[in-house]
Amino acid sequence: MTKVPSSLENGATESARDILSGDRRALARAITLIESAREDHQAQAQVLLGNLLSHTGGAVRIGISGSPGVGKSTFIEAFGLHLTEIGKRLAVLAVDPSSALSGGSILGDKTRMERLARAPSVFIRPSPAAGALGGVARRTRETMLACEAAGFDVVLIETVGVGQSEAAVAGLADLFVLLVQPGGGDDLQGIKRGVMELADLIIVTKADGDLRDLARHTESDYRSALALIRAHGKGPRPQVLSCSAMEESGLAEVWLAIEKHNDALVSSGELATKRQSQAVSWMWREVEERLMAALRDEAGVTALSERLENEVAAGRQSPVAAATAILAAFRQQDGDK
């Protein structure tokens, strides 16, 4: 382990105490530390998280995604307000690896969820700045843990669906919610391939006015589609619901469905198992990513692997032979240190 100076440890102990006591500013400062790329900040963040670890795990962790235009912010605001009405403390986080460094992410944008952002029992934090998905997701996971230590009952983690971000968010959460439009299936509004099967709950939004009947049909279509997929073998079958943020209808049912799903996971012991294996997966994913990053950054390796990528793509070099060359260059560099 990196040897940590005692001043750092003391600072981390105080911050932990503040966070645990519900100090919102202390939480925000901790998250800024977690998100920082600086090595010394990272070391501090790890010490702090070590102190908070035994106080984590107390929230329901919900991942949420949906195509642009489906009404995600509208839904999150209406659903979030419902949760505050029934006495829940809610944190809203985001995973958006494409967010422009200056402009910030459109997710977790408080201006799109003004009423929710003003609620005292709600904490909203935009996505960490753009970067590799792995790094962004990891920081969001640690932010989630900090929020749990701070006493939030529900953590909502949203994503827009860039690349593999849904899979990353599903790997953080207890359950994954997918929002879809009435009518579904259009080129732009259908579900991205690979995502439907991550979902534990599919919600058809905008089930009001002219779209009400269409929403009901779409709900039924998704239920039929899910029936073709083998039950996980364990765990509750995915559900499909409709709701309208505008009319504020269906939101209580959504929370009841989530609670029911969660209770089932808790009583079967599956929630514990799931979280354990998620944590272990995170460990190995972190090892793998950092090892591969070290390899790719190695001076002698970068140029070689670029050249070999081209050779392999052109069919002039076999992938396995190219891999052998890259590994040899890397291990050699290491041996010279």
Place this chain on the structure above:
Amino acid sequence: MTKVPSSLENGATESARDILSGDRRALARAITLIESAREDHQAQAQVLLGNLLSHTGGAVRIGISGSPGVGKSTFIEAFGLHLTEIGKRLAVLAVDPSSALSGGSILGDKTRMERLARAPSVFIRPSPAAGALGGVARRTRETMLACEAAGFDVVLIETVGVGQSEAAVAGLADLFVLLVQPGGGDDLQGIKRGVMELADLIIVTKADGDLRDLARHTESDYRSALALIRAHGKGPRPQVLSCSAMEESGLAEVWLAIEKHNDALVSSGELATKRQSQAVSWMWREVEERLMAALRDEAGVTALSERLENEVAAGRQSPVAAATAILAAFRQQDGDK
């Protein structure tokens, strides 16, 4: 690159010539070399593949999977015989990481496809012996390349669906075919989560006798389900067909659908792009797997990571801190060499 003795190179040049001329025994010997775990055999295999590389790429690469009981062997035999009737040369390979070392895989089992195994224009090879999925899939990929160099027009790669094997096979193939039962959706016979969305073609088997009407309804159900999923953005939309191996009906339609899909990929340039990115992915996957294997096997790291896995699972240690410790132990070992 590993320096290869000239005797090895000469041997590999001869073998390549034999394979290219259609010598079936030379092909079988080459595959045995590819599958061998011995380092010297591996080196020979890489030289041989290097010689064959410019002669690969000439087959239609089809991945195929389906739940046990769906009638995969029956289908492959009937479909394979149809292909021979229209003048195609067919290789049938398998990816089955769970195959018992002694008993061999149930896939590519010639006794289950006797008639097909006897056809002169057909070559059937069971899965490489049990091992990590990555290693099995890699050897199957190289076997596929050898078969292409040997002049086969179609390579069929089947898998039973253990773990992530469908994803691995989809990563080798131009298109992925999923076989399903009439009625679909049952606990045991529904599609494994994550697989439906890999499919380019879904085939409902056993569309004969009492099941004929049910098969037609199932075909329609899957078509509706696929309509909810966004078109890939590029590439043809997945199709759904029925067939009966017993009546030998629908098989010609299956091949026409595959040809049509393939032609579309070729004319849009997508096939080339797909194969290039598959090859590059294989290179990085190989680098990653061998690097992680080296890490896990490192004496000082194995015990440490086992202990840390338990700590992380128990919530006593954060995944990131544990990863840091594992990486430090590994890089240190490397530096000592």
